[in-house]
Amino acid sequence: MTNNKNEVMEVLTGPERRRRWSAEEKLAMVRETFEPGKTVSMVARLHGINPNQLFQWRKLHQDGSLSAVSAGEEVVPASELSDALKQIKELQRLLGKKTMENEILREAVEVMKSRKWIARSPSLPGDDQ
Structure with missing residues (x-):
């Protein structure tokens, strides 16, 4: 499905309406937000996710939780x-x-x-x- 700006839009159908991102994919997107000239909103738009979600992943990354998840460690408050x-x-x-x-x-x-x-x-x- 495309809109007026010729951007591809993903439509989720079926019982599963949420996408699942691996810890490695989340970490890659978070790292991308720290690249020069890139903003969280820009990276979120590129990957088709809500910027608030990406901000949350950045917070988890700064707390060390995102890397703990990718290492298979348990995360506790x-x-x-x-x-x-x-x-x-x-x-x-x-x-x-x-x-x-x-x-x-x-x-x-x-x-x-x-x-x-x-x-x-x-x-x-x-x-x-």
């Missing part, structure tokens, strides 16, 4: 990553604290064994008195 990193830090702190408590208790048990206080304790299992 920055807030979710920040929350996960905070949780990791807190868990590492707690693990360090528990490790220190464990070492203190081991030393206490050794001291008590050396003084034979533990062997005399009737409350410990295995002691026959």
Whole structure:
């Protein structure tokens, strides 16, 4: 189908009315927008997409999400990553604290064994008195 300017217009028919672009195709279009003398609107028009879509892909590219998608990596929101990193830090702190408590208790048990206080304790299992 053509219009008055002799431009070719693609008409999508059938149940699938949206085109699917691979991550490589999106990245190529985004890179094209950074070429000298090219605008987002111009590149969008050349490829038959809405400029807003191309602006969105540029934003994803600047955030690193578009390249992560092309590399097959999972993309998560920055807030979710920040929350996960905070949780990791807190868990590492707690693990360090528990490790220190464990070492203190081991030393206490050794001291008590050396003084034979533990062997005399009737409350410990295995002691026959």
